[in-house]
Amino acid sequence: MASIPFIPEYTVEIYLNERHTVASWLLTKDHKRIAVLFMISITILFAIGGSAAVIMRLQLLTPHSTLVEAETYNKLFTLHGVVMVFFFLVPSIPATLGNFLVPLMIGARDLAFPRLNLASWYLYISGSTLALTSLILGGVDTGWTFYTPYSSTFSNTHVILAITGVFIVGFSSIFTGLNFIVTIHKMRCPGMTWFRLPLFIWSMYATSIIFVLATPVLAITLALVALERILGVGIFDPALGGDPILFQHLFWFYSHPAVYIMILPGMGVISELITCYSRKSPFGYVFIAMSSLAIAVLGFLVWAHHMFVAGISIYGGLVFSMLSFLVAIPSAIKVFNWTSTLYKGSIQLDTPMLYALGFIGLFTIGGLTGLFLATLGVDMHVHDTYFVIAHFHYIMVGGAVMAYMGGLHFWWPKITGKLYPEVWGRVAAAILFLGFNLTFFPQFILGYLGMPRRYYAYAPEFQVYNVMSSCGASILAIGYLLPFAYLLWSLKYGKPAGNNPFKAAGLEWTTASPPPKHNFLKTPIAGEPYAYHEMDFSDV
Amino acid sequence: MDTGFQLFPRAASQIASQVDDLVLFLIAVSLFFILLIFGAILWFIIRYRRRSPFERPEKIEGSTALELTWTFVPLLITVVMFAWGADIFVKAHHPPDDAMEIFVIGKQWMWKIQHPEGRREINALHVPLGQPVKLTLTSQDVIHDFSIPAFRLKQDVVPGLYTSEWFIPTRIGEYHLFCDQYCGAKHAEMQGIVYVQSPADYQHWLAGDPTAQPPSSAGKKLFAMYGCESCHGQYGPTLAGLYGTPVQVTDEHGVRRTVVADEAYLRESILYPSVKIVVGYPNRMPSFKSTLSEEQVLDLIEFIKSLSGAAVVGPYQGPSLGPATQPTDAEPKINNPPFANYRTNQ
Numbered sequence: 001m002a003s004i005p006f007i008p009e010y011t012v013e014i015y016l017n018e019r020h021t022v023a024s025w026l027l028t029k030d031h032k033r034i035a036v037l038f039m040i041s042i043t044i045l046f047a048i049g050g051s052a053a054v055i056m057r058l059q060l061l062t063p064h065s066t067l068v069e070a071e072t073y074n075k076l077f078t079l080h081g082v083v084m085v086f087f088f089l090v091p092s093i094p095a096t097l098g099n100f101l102v103p104l105m106i107g108a109r110d111l112a113f114p115r116l117n118l119a120s121w122y123l124y125i126s127g128s129t130l131a132l133t134s135l136i137l138g139g140v141d142t143g144w145t146f147y148t149p150y151s152s153t154f155s156n157t158h159v160i161l162a163i164t165g166v167f168i169v170g171f172s173s174i175f176t177g178l179n180f181i182v183t184i185h186k187m188r189c190p191g192m193t194w195f196r197l198p199l200f201i202w203s204m205y206a207t208s209i210i211f212v213l214a215t216p217v218l219a220i221t222l223a224l225v226a227l228e229r230i231l232g233v234g235i236f237d238p239a240l241g242g243d244p245i246l247f248q249h250l251f252w253f254y255s256h257p258a259v260y261i262m263i264l265p266g267m268g269v270i271s272e273l274i275t276c277y278s279r280k281s282p283f284g285y286v287f288i289a290m291s292s293l294a295i296a297v298l299g300f301l302v303w304a305h306h307m308f309v310a311g312i313s314i315y316g317g318l319v320f321s322m323l324s325f326l327v328a329i330p331s332a333i334k335v336f337n338w339t340s341t342l343y344k345g346s347i348q349l350d351t352p353m354l355y356a357l358g359f360i361g362l363f364t365i366g367g368l369t370g371l372f373l374a375t376l377g378v379d380m381h382v383h384d385t386y387f388v389i390a391h392f393h394y395i396m397v398g399g400a401v402m403a404y405m406g407g408l409h410f411w412w413p414k415i416t417g418k419l420y421p422e423v424w425g426r427v428a429a430a431i432l433f434l435g436f437n438l439t440f441f442p443q444f445i446l447g448y449l450g451m452p453r454r455y456y457a458y459a460p461e462f463q464v465y466n467v468m469s470s471c472g473a474s475i476l477a478i479g480y481l482l483p484f485a486y487l488l489w490s491l492k493y494g495k496p497a498g499n500n501p502f503k504a505a506g507l508e509w510t511t512a513s514p515p516p517k518h519n520f521l522k523t524p525i526a527g528e529p530y531a532y533h534e535m536d537f538s539d540v
Numbered sequence: 541m542d543t544g545f546q547l548f549p550r551a552a553s554q555i556a557s558q559v560d561d562l563v564l565f566l567i568a569v570s571l572f573f574i575l576l577i578f579g580a581i582l583w584f585i586i587r588y589r590r591r592s593p594f595e596r597p598e599k600i601e602g603s604t605a606l607e608l609t610w611t612f613v614p615l616l617i618t619v620v621m622f623a624w625g626a627d628i629f630v631k632a633h634h635p636p637d638d639a640m641e642i643f644v645i646g647k648q649w650m651w652k653i654q655h656p657e658g659r660r661e662i663n664a665l666h667v668p669l670g671q672p673v674k675l676t677l678t679s680q681d682v683i684h685d686f687s688i689p690a691f692r693l694k695q696d697v698v699p700g701l702y703t704s705e706w707f708i709p710t711r712i713g714e715y716h717l718f719c720d721q722y723c724g725a726k727h728a729e730m731q732g733i734v735y736v737q738s739p740a741d742y743q744h745w746l747a748g749d750p751t752a753q754p755p756s757s758a759g760k761k762l763f764a765m766y767g768c769e770s771c772h773g774q775y776g777p778t779l780a781g782l783y784g785t786p787v788q789v790t791d792e793h794g795v796r797r798t799v800v801a802d803e804a805y806l807r808e809s810i811l812y813p814s815v816k817i818v819v820g821y822p823n824r825m826p827s828f829k830s831t832l833s834e835e836q837v838l839d840l841i842e843f844i845k846s847l848s849g850a851a852v853v854g855p856y857q858g859p860s861l862g863p864a865t866q867p868t869d870a871e872p873k874i875n876n877p878p879f880a881n882y883r884t885n886q
Contacts, residue, residue: 154682342588346588376629457729461546
């Protein structure tokens with residue numbers, strides 16, 4: 001293995017070189033190795049989902065492009081949505097950074113159920129293989145939302161294969177959530193009380209609750225679609241005596257909380273980055289922690305805001321609009337607290353901090369435009385237009401992916417033991433920020449002008465904004481390729497990181513980089529979290 | 541159609557300017573918070589930039605007063621947003637009594653539209669300026685969505701369900717009509733044009749097809765063709781005066797209850813007659829599910845409604861709208877304020 005480029009050499013025994021065989025990776029029960037397996041897997045899926053987006057943006061450069069046919073375009077946006085939501089965003093931070101960091105941050109040797117953790121990865125691989133098989137066989141054209149009766153009766157693409165993939169990967173999430181909940185409850189080291197937990201752990205805890213409670217509903221819903229599609233049992237198709245709106249209720253009962261599955265872990269990452277690079281304990285620790293739980297709970301009560309124009313009752317609309325505004329409050333609390341954490345800090349704009357500040361800005365815009373959509377009178381106009389597309393990309397890409405990138409850079413030295421080139425890191429972060437805004441801001445205007453989503457061709461007056469968006473997407477692509485290149489490069493050529501290169505508080509920084517097989521050589525004892533005011537910076 | 545560069549879409553319905561006003565308020569609130577947060581971040585990273593690697597800032601716990609402020613101030617602002625948006629939404633769901641009713645049927649991948657006087661069109665909707673129009677929408681196959689951006693309105697078009705949207709066109713012109721709910725391969729081609737015309741031009745257009753027959757007449761022919769009258773009115777339940785009245789039925793669970801004979805009930809009784817059996821009658825009617833299209837069902841419903849005594853009156857009166865209260869001649873409303881006959885049922 002040592003002959004393979006990019007595999008760094010380590011002089012001491014750590015989790016990476018403990019054994020070198022393929023079997024030692026594929027049968028590992030070490031949470032750190034499983035995190036690395038997940039990291040490689042989701043990167044491949046991200047590349048596939050991203051490629052679909054590239055073709056879509058090329059198609060949309062002109063109003064009547066003939067780059068791809070209508071049917072192909074429909075399969076591309078379905079692929080992009082299914083892969084990015086279920087196979088990248090949902091597992092992204094929990095299965096990689098979460099898997100790696102939860103035991104390290106609470107001073108444990110591993111997760112509570114190491115075999116379950118490995119099973120979770122195998123479920124992920126099985127699910128994504130099935131979903132990708134449906135792609136190779138010709139694709140699926142239902143959109144990632146699988147709305148009935150189109151998906152259950154009308155579409156003649158490989159719907160069953162794709163929803164089976166999503167069904168299976170759901171259990172991967174449930175296993176991860178279960179593991180985190182038990183680990184956080186039972187395996188905290190001495191001194192690690194609930195209110196000494198790092199905020200990342202609080203957000204992982206909130207995410208895990210949603211994993212465990214919401215994902216089964218998705219599994220049931222998809223099973224019902226399969227039942228109708230294969231056996232013709234009338235559940236959703238009115239021609240069979242079913243109710244198509246019932247599907248939307250069930251689907252969004254999972255998929256709205258799933259939005260919080262994607263963003264809560266990101267919020268946890270940001271809390272760690274902001275504190276480290278301002279050398280401050282978080283402003284309003286309890287409020288940030290509790291707002292994560294509030295989001296997890298309220299997130300279950302807002303699903304029908306995806307359905308204001310779907311044919312639900314006016315009173316349903318009123319209730320869900322009101323509840324949707326409520327869920328905005330804990331998010332606002334977090335933004336205000338992060339901003340206040342900077343006050344009287346010692347702020348250093350290193351790469352992870354650039355991502356963190358980018359996150360706050362983009363998440364703020366995404367959150368505020370969410371208020372437009374929660375407002376009934378405005379949603380009547382912008383629902384199912386590019387306004388919605390822009391809004392959720394600000395949350396999902398501007399928020400979740402920015403946080404993932406920030407976290408990946410921040411803990412990269414801990415995971416690999418190597419430093420990445422800081423200058424390239426800052427350049428890539430700036431390119432990503434610019435490319436992102438150029439791609440998605442014009443889509444707010446497009447949506448307000450009325451351009452519907454999921455159109456392979458569009459009216460000519462929409463072209464200006466589509467060209468801007470496609471230009472932005474090409475910049476965005478560079479922003480993703482750069483880190484991919486220099487992070488790989490750093491594996492071989494990066495400088496050794498040392499235990500704590502960024503002078504961060506937190507138990508994970510007290511052990512070696514990369515950590516030894518059992519994380520800590522002796523059980524750590526936790527003190528106050530974020531004790532930056534007591535840290536010694538004299539040896540920087 | 542105006543295809544030049546736009547920053548804001550044109551407003552062509554009574555509700556469009558209301559939505560735009562609300563959006564401007566939302567943009568103002570958003571800008572305030574964006575400036576506040578971005579400004580604070582920018583100020584802090586300049587003012588508190590790390591000047592020496594040895595810096596160790598003081599600990600600041602937090603501030604309950606601040607936490608309460610930034611919990612309750614945003615909460616109050618969102619209450620305003622909610623109430624304002626809810627007001628527009630509720631109004632948008634209560635058409636005035638004098639709205640003329642146009643039927644819209646979505647099917648992969650076209651819009652079939654039927655005017656009360658009988659004129660039918662595909663992927664186009666002609667409407668007169670200043671006249672409240674209520675669309676009754678249903679789908680022949682999958683879910684579609686009938687969206688008119690210039691009117692700031694949309695509504696999903698669901699198979700097996702009658703949904704509706706209403707508006708008063710306020711500006712003569714041609715506007716986009718889009719399907720906004722993904723419906724399959726040619727979703728993006730399921731578009732059309734809304735023509736807002738002066739009432740006189742609309743009358744002229746309506747007269748353009750001499751073969752057009754009102755839905756209730758088409759329904760009457762269907763009624764005779766399928767031999768409905770051989771039972772109804774003899775040993776089946778009578779239909780005259782049925783529409784809008786309560787009916788005693790035994791439902792699919794064997795429970796006896798009272799339902800109002802509205803469009804949804806009539807549709808269900810034609811397509812799935814054994815779901816709700818009128819008390820006192822046997823379950824004998826065959827299903828017309830595979831025989832009738834959604835258009836034909838609507839025609840039959842209009843015929844049944846016409847039997848209830850609601851006369852077909854005037855070019856602006858849908859057949860379903862009860863006794864005529866409006867003058868039957870097409871008085872041009874172009875000189876009236878656009879909201880002259882706008883009222884809600886609240």
